[in-house]
């Protein structure tokens with residue numbers, strides 16, 4: 195963990211997040227030079243999060259109660275692990291997963307990126323990997339000069355994985371089915387926390403993803419349902 199200098203709250207869109215959690219900017223930017231201090235872990239994680247969060251969601255703040263309690267659980271577990279292992283910093287290792295379901299524009303991706311920022315500001319380290327399912331399949335297609343197994347392991351082993359828009363492709367293929375099964379099965383067996391978003395309604399999940407993936411998702415994920423109008427359409431919705 196390297197030392198990270200004090201952060202400009204505007205640049206990292208922290209004002210609303212700090213206010214929502216009652217965290218003091220003086221704590222975050224304390225002149226502490228200990229790289230293992232929770233404030234430094236938070237600063238480091240916020241900088242890392244900003245590198246992977248798309249511009250549109252750069253200021254996202256989670257307000258979904260189920261997501262917030264999932265995050266609180268990850269933080270508690272990471273701190274308990276840290277105490278048990280006498281580790282210098284708290285880091286996410288294991289945990290439950292969430293399946294965020296709902297129609298287009300209801301805020302699933304916004305909440306998911308908010309969750310990354312939330313975990314960061316809590317001072318808990320996590321190697322997040324974020325992708326849409328479609329981008330992941332594209333990145334994993336075997337092609338010259340690419341070690342697609344090494345790429346697959348990056349998704350598979352992430353300490354927290356955001357898999358956005360699962361099941362959005364028109365037609366599942368043998369290739370996408372195999373990737374889905376290998377990925378979900380690994381994360382299920384190793385209890386690795388995964389945030390999955392999807393537009394599928396529950397009864398379409400088995401149809402689209404198959405019984406074996408669905409069975410694992412049901413056991414490993416808490417289902418969080420998003421409702422309401424398409425927020426992208428604003429007042430017109």
Ligand SMILES: Nc1ncnc2c1ncn2[C@@H]1O[C@H](COP(=O)(O)OP(=O)(O)OP(=O)(O)O)[C@@H](O)[C@H]1O
Pocket residue numbers: 250251257296297298299300301302303304305359391392393425426
């Ligand atoms: N709590 C929120 N506060 C402010 N803006 C929000 C909030 N939730 C969602 N939005 C905005 O509403 C729009 C739709 O949200 P989002 O992209 O998260 O939808 P989605 O459910 O992921 O949709 P899709 O299924 O099409 O991917 C985005 O512009 C997003 O920034």
Ligand SMILES: [Mg+2]
Pocket residue numbers: 302303304358359391
């Ligand atoms: Mg989305």
